[in-house]
Amino acid sequence: MTSNEQTVRLAHGNAEVAVDPGNGCRISSITVNGIELLRQGAKYGAFPMVPWCGRIAEGRFRNGGDLHQMPVNSPPHAxxxxxxxxxxxxxxxxxxSAAFTYELTDPWPxxxxxxxxxxxxxxxxxxxMGVEAAADSFPAQAGWHPWFLRNLGAGKDVEIGFRPSWQERRGADHLPTGERIDPLPGPWDDCFGMPDGVDVTLTWPGALELKVTSRAEWVVVYDEQPEAVCVEPQSGPPNGLNTLPRLVTPIDPLEVSTTWTWRSLA
Structure with a gap:
């Protein structure tokens, strides 16, 4: 992947945001009152997940009678x-504000x-985020994978607050089994259903509160690493291209949005 696209920097009040279109159009930095909220590094920040979210079982999905193979970049899955x-x-x-685009191409069929x-x-x-079909219809998903810092450099670690309606039982292969269960305590690498819309609060005690909201009904929460926690609003569950396909057609694009709202607790 090479690009001459320069980092785009936005600023409003005490907040600054950097977007790196050449590296997957990820949000590479969010600072509030000079405090960085995202884990730094080329793989981190907050990146868009598109045209699918999370894992696809063995990298394969069907569209009608056609079977497609995606690169297996997290064996045995894509x-x-x-x-x-x-x-x-x-x-x-x-x-x-800024707007960015890319054309779907190989390996996406x-x-x-x-x-x-x-x-x-x-x-x-x-x-x-929007996904448009140029010709043939296809199943797709879209969402975001932010890496929020577990600790902002002073004070206590972040606390995650949310009240999902259910949790997708996760199999040994890290894919939802299709069974919905009562939410279990963390740590998590799990998908949750929030049919009234995603609503998750991250609280760094004495420092900052940040709310992740979306009209999307699915969220993956990942907090198994010491450096960061992930709250991932998305248009469908992991492996959803196979289990809950949402077809994108030339006259019916997929659109999903999320808003992250913060307030100081200092």
Whole structure:
């Protein structure tokens, strides 16, 4: 992946955001009052998951009678889509918002276009992603994988607060089994259903509160690493291209958005 696309920097009030279109159009930095919220590094930040979220079983999915094989980048599965490994194009940018695009191509078997709109408010960041089919219809998903720092450098570790309606039972292969169970205590690498929309609160006691909301009904929470926690709003569950396909057609694109709103607790 090579790109001459430059980092796009947005600023509003005490918040600053950096977007790296050449590295999967990931949000590489969010600072509030000078405090970095995201784990740093080329693989981290907050990246879009598209045209699928989480794992696809053995990297294979069907569209009608056609069976497709995606690269197995997390053996034995394919994980997190192709968008994070793609150089995107900056379509427009100003002080507080920017739009980016990339064309779906190999290894994804169907032509189409993905867009991401990044809008920074005084105390919020809204991300909107769209997936358009150019010709043939295909199943797709979209979502985000942010790596929020577990500790902001002072004080206590982050606390995760949410009330999902169910948890997808996870099999030994890390895929949902299809059984919905009462939510279990963490640590998690699990998908949860929130049919009224994703609503998760991250609290760094004495420092900051950040709410992750979305009209999407699925969220994966991952907190098994010491450095960061992930709260991933997405349009469907892991392996959803096979178990809960949402078809994108030339007249019915997929659109999903999330808003992250913060307030100081200092």
């Amino acid at each position: 994980i997190h889509g192709t968008g994070r490994d793609t150089a995107w194009t900056t379509a427009r940018a100003d002080d507080t 169907y032509p189409g276009r993905v867009t991401q709109l990044v809008e920074l408010g005084e105390d919020s960041l809204t991300l909107t």
